Amino acid sequence: MTPPTPPPQPPRPFRTIARLALIAFTVGTIGLAFAWTAGWLSPARLSGADVADVLEQHNGEHPGFRRAHEKGTCVIGHFDSNGRGQALSKAAVFAPGRTPVFGRFALAVGSPYAPDGVPAPRSLALDLTAADGSTWRMAMNSVPLFPVGNVRDFVALQRATTPDPVTGKPARQKVAAFLAAHPETRAFNAFMASRPIPSSFANGSYHSINAFRFIAADGVARVVRWSMLPKAAFTALDRSRFDALNERDRDFLFNDLAARLRQGPQRWHLVVTLAAAGDRSDNATIQWPETRERVDVGVLVIEQALPESAGPCRDITFDPLVLPSGIAASDDPLLAARSAVYAASLRRRSGEGAPR
Template structure:
């Protein structure tokens, strides 16, 4: 475990330095760069030294993943060898406020680090909404500006939020989903979506466009109106820790195969429901612990950390996330 963490920190720190320069060069195309987005996260939520700038509130877990033979026909990744792959997981709540109540209507996150043979890593980072809230980095940045709490109320100004949604149609689908779906009762009772399109590459170099989601075997369950009013501020982390003590918690990885015409570069748009799907494996988490000092605390869950057999598309949000994570991670390493 320590070997993986040491190598991961060293590798990701070097990646942070390189991607910092890349993000500045890419700013002309994206209208904002990674540093500006991380700065705005700090402006909206405040600076919490040594902590993540987004998805700050979370809990660690660990277990294993076993891929299926069917997945191996599409991807040569060692993730689908059929052998158990160790996993370090992190569950979180979107946003940079460490004191946000666990009933907040923000998306939940599941981040996974798969520890493959020969010290290879595969990251998968997901959220609890089927779509993302921005097709371009500028939309994400503008959302942070619009939702900055008003000092007089401690809450975002509804007029600014409405003006943002009126002027950014790519943010509406996720906003509507969060408005019409209560948060889950547990991290264990939520589905998590990759939202981006990826490429599976088989042993013959054939590429298949895919999206994936992790579906809880315990079923999806959401807070009732009464629970939204009565639940304590902090319940999700401890609930998961106690739940896993009773036995492993499992999710099935369900992969959707894209067809010609399905968007590859817009995570705000869903694919048609009639696309072919298959079970690619099962994640079983057998332990959970507070993130402070936990195995997940120092991991930078960069979604572009991928092993052979899985590759990224040119989705501008996906490619932007890596340098943004790197800027945040480098500040954490420096204790800022």
């Protein structure tokens, strides 16, 4: 499914994007998925609209589109619970059986017209509404950690990586100064540079990044994160061939997803990871050890992709605090702020008309 032809203004040449990928692109664009607002910054309090302004300054203005992860497509399917999640959470979605799902795949780029051949993270957002009417919304990312751990650092990161209007690139001195002061961001960059990039939306994994709490019927609460792990066989993109991929098809990830769905549904296992004593629940830059207990609670089945302009995902936010009874927020301060920024973005694009 190929998006409409972009407006006359051409995108920045790919080689420029590639050179900045591990700085302005990855640490900047992935940050857009987790923009924050709250009273942490003093003396002034930032609103969701304030942070939306920062995103527009970083990405440019694209009326009708989301302020982050602008390039996306709606999807429809269902979740088949195997019942194992009931030991962890009383949420109705974990009862054995089927729950309808809709959602959105997206590319973490700053423009809806950007090419797919870039080393950017991908995202998967979902809405699961159970038979009792309870709704669980997820906003997951293909990278299991975040480049910064607090609001002040996020704001500083956006300022450091905002492209200069003359050169079209972030100022090297600002980026270098930020990285020198933030070892967690340097570690994130190293992780991004070393990990293979999935060749498809369908063979990639997606992660909650933030921690949450699952509450069982007996009241016992456990701190968790979760991941969607694909059943499709993994193959990696060749980073050295991004130029050739973009020349052949600028929208190859989205067209590949449509082609795979024409052949049949695509599936992911929903795997819940349980925290152990000492695991941080309030810092998304820190991964938990691979040895932590994991529980496979069911299978996500995606059956259809639709253009976002006409699909069910267009006019909602995938607010991570839309949670059913049995799932609650953790002490991660980013969660409430994400909710506020997503709401501000929805208000803006709702008044701008449908994206082209």
